[in-house]
Amino acid sequence: MIRPSLPQARGKLIEGAALAPYTWFRVGGPADVLFLPEDETDLAGFLGALDPAIPVTALGVGSNLIVRDGGIPGVVIRLMGRAWGEVMKTGELELTAGAGALDLAVAKAAAKHGMTGLEFLSGIPGSLGGATRTNAGCYGRELKDVLIRLEGINRAGERRVFGEGHAPVHFSYRHTDLPEDFIVTRLVLRGSGTRDAGEIAAEIEALQARRAETQPIREKTSGSTFANPDPPGTPGQRSAWKLIDAAGCRGLKVGGAQVSPMHCNFLINTGEATAADLEALGELVRARVLETSGVSLRWEVRRIGRIGQTGPV
Template sequence: MSGAALLAALGDRLGAIRGRLTPDADMAKITWFRAGGSAELLFQPADEEDLANFLRALPEEIPVTCVGIGSNLLVRDGGLEGVVIRLSAKGFGEVVRVGATQLRAGASAPDKRVAAAALDAGLGGFHFFHGIPGSIGGALRMNAGANGVETRQRVREVRAIDRRGELHILSVEAMGYAYRHSSAAPDLIFTSALMEGEPAESAEIRARMNEVQHHRETVQPVREKTGGSTFKNPDGTSAWKEIDRAGCRGFRIGDALMSEMHCNFMINAGAATGHDLERLGETVRRRVHETSGILLHWEIKRLGRFAPGHEVQAFVA
């Protein structure tokens, strides 16, 4: 179904919705890879209430996918069925101090903005967010981390809306955090988080943020069309070391390649398609397993349908 047809079929159900609805939205404009197909219908809610009302009005059989700023997202060329929800900066991007040591961050707030707000508030422990190219919603979902600190160490409470439009408030224990993982129900759309730091001197916080920035700029291809770390680190080693050992530094399929600077970063060096990028990743997974016996697991989220005739077979050991 086309997005226009889906929107027409929903008819008066969405009459009270205040957010923005875009049929057949080009996801390549959203993802940092600048590749992939379209979403049948993209919805950007005005605020938490608008999101809840939309989900209550949406028929249960229509699939819903929530995305952030697209920094670690690979959309397949056949696009995304149903509704894609992307939280607006205006409705979900605020970061405010709510106590002596606490911030409330909206889910669409960029991680770097949270680090900056913590600096302004004199709160330590948030410096690692300065080096994560994503939003707080994604950080909550995957327990994002860097420089030896993880999101779960800062989270105290998370607000979320489920597929039926009901509000949930989850403790950090209820989030079920592990390495780059949360066991919170997959249908939950996180809207904000209460986060806690500790008092610190601004000069100390700024110095740690500068260390994060320097490290990122010197070892990562930050000015390329990339999705960040492609694979999770296996136990006892680093993904980049195993990729390098397998001879895949700089390995290329079309315009998709593994970075020469940091070979766990996949890059769109020109006009790579979602098919090119995913095929590159699966080829690297196979070669690493052939070399070291290690099975790499994707950290980049891959969503949507393959274009007809361009399916990518997942490597299975």
């Protein structure tokens, strides 16, 4: 129980907060403390005064996460509410958005302003903060391609700016080298041109309809479980799902976890899965793919927290 040593804050501090409801998989144990800061000043003040020995973890909307059954030690920070989700047009081809904004909301805001180039974000069911950390992407574009600048608060409570005119951020495939406990708070994004708003909106709808046909988006899932073994653009690129299919893993089950029969690079919680079931299934898939193809798949879904029993610790 770490609460007694926590600094004051205006936002909510919730001890032993269940995290499963905040993740797409709906599994995992509680946070020692969940902090929902009101705004950047609140977040910076809290982090600056927080004992440096207490670990800090950011949580977006949990669409790329397995929170382990023993929960997350220290303070989990979630940017919830209107202050964190604002999206504004701040230039001819420029949007400024809070890191709590959903990627879809950003794509739709760009469409409303007739700004093209951000449509791909509608395919990613996360927040901008999560998209930054994971350099999320689809349809040949990644967050890095549209980023002008990002702002955030480091573990010491200091405001930092990266990007144009500031220190560079290094992005690679589904990865950035920002420190793990750096909290992204705001992004400035660029569109690539202007186009009829209705046309862009129709394209977003079409992309979403295509996703619903090919991915189990109504299940408790977390997107691609494993990274494709070859970087995008590699001639003859091998895809993780084909290797998993060839290894006979489509529909494979461990406890309440299953390899999606619809898209076999997705794991799903069929109802009663634990985080341990999902991880064990993922490891079984990795072992079978290694055996059949010699490829060692790399987890793309982030697994965080303590291994342990479901329930309060």
